[in-house]
Amino acid sequence: MDTGKENNDHYNYVSAGLQIKIGVKDSDDDGVIDKDDLCPSVPGRAKLAGCPDKDNDGIADKEDACPDVYGSPEYKGCLDTDGVIDSLDACPNSAGKPDLNGCPDKDIDGITDKEDKCPDAAGLKEHAGCPDRDSDGIAAKDDVCPDVKSLDKMHGCPDSDNDGIADNEDKCPDVAGIGSNSGCPEVINFEFSKTVCFGSAKSVVLTEFTSILDETIAILNDHVDAKVSVEGYTDSLESDEYNMKLSEKRAGFVYDNLVKKGIPKERLVKTFYGKTKPVDDNITAEGRAKNRRVEIKSIK
Secondary structure: OOOOOOOOOOOOEEEOOEEEOOOOOOOOOOOOOHHHOOOOOOOOEHHHOOEOOOOOOOOOHHHOOOOOOOOEHHHOOEOOOOOOOHHHOOOOOOOOEHHHOOEOOOOOOOOOOOOOOOOOOOOEHHHOOEOOOOOOOOOHHHOOOOOOOOOHHHOOOOOOOOOOOOHHHOOOOOOOOOHHHOOOOOOOOOOOEEEEEEOOOOOOEOHHHHHHHHHHHHHHHHOOOOOEEEEEOOOOOOOHHHHHHHHHHHHHHHHHHHHHOOOOHHHEEEEEOOOOOOOOOOOOHHHHHHHOEEEEEEOO
16 A cells, blocks of 8 residues: 655654654755744754854854854844944954944043044054143144143254254254354354463462453353363473473373363363473573463364
């Protein structure tokens, strides 16, 4: 007797403890008959009306925007770590902040990393997320002197003498000068020569010549680029060796006096000649007095 096995529409099917009546069809053999199966050609899950769910997140693959990733219904089956749906997320591949449309902000300055020119340092919106440490209106990355408040025209650096040359490029920052001379006053060619005299065998300037030292300092302060030589001499009394050492002491006295009064050492050249270059005879007392000297002269 024919039991109907030759007719595929009539058979007995038992699945998941349920008896399916003879005369129904389940093409994908998933326990959900075709008339109730929304995915009749693909084996699926009964609670999903016969449709598959590869990632087991409870959302049928055909409705799951991310069928291979376990997700949630509110994100259409996708995994979202920052609480902003991918379709509304300006940075869907990076966990970000909801108030920044899902984009990250590493330095927490309210400016998204993709728009922040200084993403690792909290900054200001007006500086594209970069800081302005000295609050001079110039972003630190563009400020040549980022920790000193100054003018924009000086690239963020001060100009103490107001000569239009920033202090960091001004060789004379406390004296107004010109650009062609690196911020120092214009060099005016001048000849300068002063002489101070000493007592016999002495290395301290005679009292009546101290005012000349003061005049010298004033002149050097007015000509900040001028360099001078400080040359020591003696009369012919005593030995050559003695006089050479004495002339060195005399030059040293004047040199030290100028330095103590603020003249930079690099503007001074100290030399000594003993009795080798007299300006007068060494026979008379008057002549010897003139030879016991230090000459301070400009170097051309």
